[in-house]
Amino acid sequence: MHRTKVRVVEDALDANNTIASANRSDFDRSNVTVVNLMSAPGAGKTTLLERALEGLADEDPPVRVGVLEGDVQGSFDADRLSVLHIPVVQLNTDNGFGGECHLDANMVRSALPAVPLDDMDVLIVENVGNLVCPAEFRIGEDARIMVCSVTEGEDKPLKYPLMFRACELVVINKVDLLEHLDFDVDRLEANILQVNHHAKVMRVSAKTGEGIDAFRAWLQALPARAGATA
């Protein structure tokens, strides 16, 4: 007897991957390298960008950067970054997306018509502050970064391993505060490498500028690196 093949219905995450691939095609067409930037609320993503992005278009190699800002509501971070004279687009999950705690491929796709992809080499997507769900949704990115503050506790990689595992670069921020904290940054780094031994780890202070040059260099090298693996 002939049997028809059972077709498995696509689940929500598969739908996300389908849309992420469509985003990816758009990014490739404009030759844009895309970074998904994640962290807990208040770890310092925006301050890191304020410090790191200034003047990158005048460096060697020049890198034209744009930012897509994800928030539940408001445009506080986008307003802060707008002084850098780079393209900044605000995407709120409250508007038609139920106030979601993360960005997904569809939300990013809805914002793309407002993002001037042809005017940039690197697009940084600043995700909603959250250590759980953003790690589960690809948006079509080339690289994922998370920012982890030394005020958050050394145990975070063990409590939120999916997030730390999903990222190729972990930026440990606010190291200027270390002298005032009972915080073992070596233990944090060991915990990061325990859950993701491929992770590159940087220690920075977005406030004082310590370590920012290494992060800028990482961003500058990103288009060539992404091109090599594409």
Place this chain on the structure above:
Amino acid sequence: MHRTKVRVVEDALDANNTIASANRSDFDRSNVTVVNLMSAPGAGKTTLLERALEGLADEDPPVRVGVLEGDVQGSFDADRLSVLHIPVVQLNTDNGFGGECHLDANMVRSALPAVPLDDMDVLIVENVGNLVCPAEFRIGEDARIMVCSVTEGEDKPLKYPLMFRACELVVINKVDLLEHLDFDVDRLEANILQVNHHAKVMRVSAKTGEGIDAFRAWLQALPARAGATA
């Protein structure tokens, strides 16, 4: 012509409220006041509890406290609290709940058989670290507290208003670090009151103990207060 009445199908949040009511009945039967404790990752919920819960059963009035620890995975916080010699139960959202970024009424209900409700006056449910989704799911609690660290930025109430609006008490933690930060704690408090003018706000340092007596007194008064409004 006779029309049948259109019945609206219960959505997921309504199902949550139904189960929250069932939890509430169990709490009432055991005369337990329940606190839903929320924050971003690393704001210091567990350190606050370490500081505040010790010896509460020997105070006047005596308050026997238990803790239900919510985490995606692991039992790091429960292990820390177990030295207080109070009932501590771990609830992981990874086990059968898809690694959810929040607790809901059903998850809490699944843990209740392990919680000795008759041996406590107050049950503190430490939610998963997240400023978005925990605020959307009632678990049958009497009161909601959030902990907000001064390392997180003054704009958090404006970016995550639902969370701040959902809580009757906002504990501003890590005030010992204020002298090392460019942080305007008065502006944070004004932003909290802007989104929730009913909120009670306390400034504490779980590390040094500053302000902890006020938080302990708030917890001690809670059963009488909850009883008065029940």
